[in-house]
Amino acid sequence: MKIAVCVKQVPDSWVEKKMDGQVIDRLGVDAVLNDLDEYAIEEALRIVEANSPTGATGPESGHEISLICMGPERATEALRKGLSMGADSATLIADASLAGSDALSTSLVLAQVIAGGEFDLVMCGTESTDARMSVIPAMLAERLGWAQLTHVDKLDIDVAGSSAAGARSTEIGVENVSAHFPVVISVPDKINVPRYPSFKGIMSSKKKPLVIKSLSEIGISENSVGAFASWSTVNEVIPQPPKTKGIKVFDTGNGGNELVAFLEEQRII
Amino acid sequence: MSVVILVDEADGKVAHSTGELATFAARIGEVTAILFDGNLLTQLSQFAIDKVIVVSAVNRNSPAEVAQVLSQILLEKSPKALLITSTITGKEIAARTAVRSNSGIITDAIDIASDLTTTQSIFGGAMTVKASLRSGCAIVTIRPNSIDVISESSSPAVETFSGMVSPAIERVLSIEMAEKGSRPELTEATIVVSGGGGTKGDFKPLEEFADSLGAAVGASRAATDAGWYPHSHQVGQTGKTVRPQLYVAVGISGAIQHRAGMQTSKFVVAVNTDPDAPIFDVADFGIVGDLFSVIPQATAAIKAKKL
Numbered sequence: 001m002k003i004a005v006c007v008k009q010v011p012d013s014w015v016e017k018k019m020d021g022q023v024i025d026r027l028g029v030d031a032v033l034n035d036l037d038e039y040a041i042e043e044a045l046r047i048v049e050a051n052s053p054t055g056a057t058g059p060e061s062g063h064e065i066s067l068i069c070m071g072p073e074r075a076t077e078a079l080r081k082g083l084s085m086g087a088d089s090a091t092l093i094a095d096a097s098l099a100g101s102d103a104l105s106t107s108l109v110l111a112q113v114i115a116g117g118e119f120d121l122v123m124c125g126t127e128s129t130d131a132r133m134s135v136i137p138a139m140l141a142e143r144l145g146w147a148q149l150t151h152v153d154k155l156d157i158d159v160a161g162s163s164a165a166g167a168r169s170t171e172i173g174v175e176n177v178s179a180h181f182p183v184v185i186s187v188p189d190k191i192n193v194p195r196y197p198s199f200k201g202i203m204s205s206k207k208k209p210l211v212i213k214s215l216s217e218i219g220i221s222e223n224s225v226g227a228f229a230s231w232s233t234v235n236e237v238i239p240q241p242p243k244t245k246g247i248k249v250f251d252t253g254n255g256g257n258e259l260v261a262f263l264e265e266q267r268i269i
Numbered sequence: 270m271s272v273v274i275l276v277d278e279a280d281g282k283v284a285h286s287t288g289e290l291a292t293f294a295a296r297i298g299e300v301t302a303i304l305f306d307g308n309l310l311t312q313l314s315q316f317a318i319d320k321v322i323v324v325s326a327v328n329r330n331s332p333a334e335v336a337q338v339l340s341q342i343l344l345e346k347s348p349k350a351l352l353i354t355s356t357i358t359g360k361e362i363a364a365r366t367a368v369r370s371n372s373g374i375i376t377d378a379i380d381i382a383s384d385l386t387t388t389q390s391i392f393g394g395a396m397t398v399k400a401s402l403r404s405g406c407a408i409v410t411i412r413p414n415s416i417d418v419i420s421e422s423s424s425p426a427v428e429t430f431s432g433m434v435s436p437a438i439e440r441v442l443s444i445e446m447a448e449k450g451s452r453p454e455l456t457e458a459t460i461v462v463s464g465g466g467g468t469k470g471d472f473k474p475l476e477e478f479a480d481s482l483g484a485a486v487g488a489s490r491a492a493t494d495a496g497w498y499p500h501s502h503q504v505g506q507t508g509k510t511v512r513p514q515l516y517v518a519v520g521i522s523g524a525i526q527h528r529a530g531m532q533t534s535k536f537v538v539a540v541n542t543d544p545d546a547p548i549f550d551v552a553d554f555g556i557v558g559d560l561f562s563v564i565p566q567a568t569a570a571i572k573a574k575k576l
Contacts, residue, residue: 017392036507103374104367129506132391133376134357135364138332142365147438148333151357153500165442169501170357171454172279172330173447179439189507190493190500231373235386236399243551246537248544251558256566259538260574262554266536268460268515269482269571 001051001063001159003044004119005087006110006140007037009071009078010130017130022234023100024130026072033078036125038085038194041067043155043187044123045086045195051159057086064088066117070098070109076210083205084197090208095215100227103131107139109225112218115144120181121164126151126188137186147179150186270298270349273342275362276313277354278305278329280446283312285457286354288418290411291316294352295419296383302425303342305329310427317421324430330358330444333437336365341432343370343406350385355410356456363410373402379415379512379533393529413456414512447501455485455502460515463487463504463531467520467541467560470497474564475519481571487511487531489521505530520560523548540564 011017011029018025044065045057052061067082067090069075079090093109101109114122122144127134141148149155152166164185165178197205215222223229249258263269272294277284287302294300295317302313307323322342327334339362343351351366353359355377367374380388385407389398401407455461462479464472466489479486488498490505504511506526516534521527523539523546531537532551539552540560549555556563 017395019396103364107368126507132506133364133374134360135367135374135376138361138364139368141333142336142368145438148361149439150361170330171447171456172358172444174445175330176442176444177439178442183439188500231402231405232375232400233403234398234400238397238399240390240395240397242395243532243537243553245550246553246555248549248552248555248557250544251556251563253562254566255540255556255558255563256568257570259540259554259556259563259567260570262538263515264574266553268536269574 001121002117002119003047003063003065003121003123004114004117005037005040005044005065005067005082005123006136007041007067007069007078007082008034008128009069009075010034010128019237022237031074031077033081034125034128036127036129036189037082039187039189039191040123040125041082041085041087042192042194044121046192047157051157058088066091068110068113069093070101070106073212076212079210080205081197083208083210084201085195086201088208090210092210092212093215093218094212095222097215097222097226097228100230101225102230102232103133103135103139104231105225105229107136107143109215109218109220110136111140111143112220114140116218120162121157122146122182122184124184124186126186137184141184144182144184147183149177149179149183151188152177152185153188153191155185155187155191271301271346272297272299272350272352273301273303273339273346273348275335275339275351275353275359276302276304276309278309281306281308283309285418286413288316288420289413289416290352290354291318292416292419293381293411294350297350297381297385301346301348303339313425314423315420316423317419318423318425320428321425322428322430327434328437328441331437331441332358332361332365333439334434335362336369337434338430338432339366340369342430343372348406350381350407350409352381353408353410355412360410363408367408370406372406372408374408375400375402376410377510378409378411381409381411390533393525394533412510412512414459452479453483453485455487455504455509456511458485458511459513460484460517461487461504461511461513461531461534462517462519463489463521464492464498464519465489465521466491468492468497470495472498474561474568478517478564478568481568484517489527518548518552519564521548522546523551
């Protein structure tokens with residue numbers, strides 16, 4: 001079985017995010033592997049472990065986990081983290097003309113790499129913590145013409161039957177969905193607890209294959225990506241004044257009544 | 270200019286968010302609504318809608334199938350915009366329709382002007398972004414609770430969708446509908462009361478307080494990870510984003526990830542034992558105290574007013 005995991009490098013979600021003109025400031029902050037992608041990597045590792053003769057990942061398992069990322073060359077750091085968790089190889093699409101790409105361009109690039117890789121499964125997190133659009137998995141399924149099992153918080157992979165079944169949680173409830181390979185899957189953060197890379201994992205990640213490819217190497221024209229092809233234009237970024245600190249009272253036995261009095265004063269109730 | 274909106278249908282009813290889409294759409298031009306359950310047709314006459322296209326034999330919850338319907342309608346009617354509510358399925362429908370119809374997409378807008386300029390609130394409300402799409406049909410998903418619905422009685426013309434739709438590849442084996450308690454839906458509620466680590470797993474006082482206000486109940490990630498409250502109620506970066514009139518954070522310290530999901534609420538009230546909890550930085554009214562005495566007292570005070 002071949003599994004691709006799509007990952008992204010993002011500004012650290014634990015620090016205050018900033019804008020650099022009309023785009024998110026990515027240079028002035030720590031860049032990390034998108035937290036939510038770790039759940040997709042972990043789930044891929046668990047699928048392989050459950051279907052490996054030795055219970056371990058790696059070449060002897062008979063399965064392969066490949067990370068795919070679009071981003072600047074610096075994103076190799078995020079890929080190394082994924083490799084140190086246990087993925088087998090990584091591909092980074094880095095090209096100056098990709099700067100300013102929107103979700104449509106990003107999905108075009110990722111789909112092109114996936115289509116050439118004979119994958120059975122593509123795993124994604126539910127969103128990146130920077131742009132937060134949550135549209136890439138659905139766009140990949142549409143572009144590839146594959147089944148989509150997205151937002152599944154329970155997942156069963158039947159390798160012998162080449163099929164996947166999952167419980168998709170949405171606003172309406174839970175849909176139990178199944179499909180034959182190939183499938184695009186996205187998993188939320190409640191599905192598992194991602195492992196920390198072990199010392200051995202970190203050491204071995206340095207020897208794992210990590211290739212950087214340009215747009216022309218994957219056969220995409222620079223006119224179909226980047227700021228040039230982006231559909232959206234940011235006209236204005238307006239910082240909102242920080243919320244003025246409100247009233248803070250210490251409860252001396254009347255706090256609940258004071259709360260209700262405040263709600264009345266503001267005509268909320 | 271014409272605008273297409275995708276009607277939100279839930280529990281055999283047209284959802285409140287549909288009225289918001291119609292209110293935004295009416296600013297832009299002639300409004301065409303796409304409806305999947307023909308029985309709900311009469312419910313659309315309370316909004317400013319000019320035309321309804323009824324689609325049958327298509328799974329409304331399948332992004333793959335609905336995207337086929339919408340892209341055919343976009344091709345035929347060439348509207349200037351397609352408005353969809355920002356839900357999990359709504360965003361996926363928008364995403365797939367954008368790919369199929371080669372259109373631009375903007376998600377989670379909180380406003381759209383008559384010239385199609387959208388407003389988004391990012392970084393938990395720290396920034397507002399005004400953006401536009403360069404040409405073609407603008408596919409925009411809109412967060413619930415973004416506008417007061419303007420009711421207007423209309424008698425829309427009705428058409429039937431006659432296109433062909435291939436069934437989605439993935440098979441839906443069964444659906445467990447979300448339990449609809451008596452409480453409003455989290456993202457649509459005007460008041461949300463959320464609990465965190467400070468509840469120590471006891472949500473009872475908080476639920477009683479929520480019920481006295483007719484509010485929805487939310488939870489922080491700490492509370493859902495501990496198994497104290499269902500994940501579907503999680504508010505924050507990796508959960509739901511809410512912007513009610515009033516958000517009451519009970520026993521929630523207010524980590525940056527939680528604030529990202531509630532910071533744009535109109536009023537924020539916080540109750541926490543720690544006077545230095547970051548939630549107080551975004552609270553209009555904060556009470557430093559024990560939630561187990563403050564909240565029941567507030568519930569009693571509200572009930573007393575209603576008598």
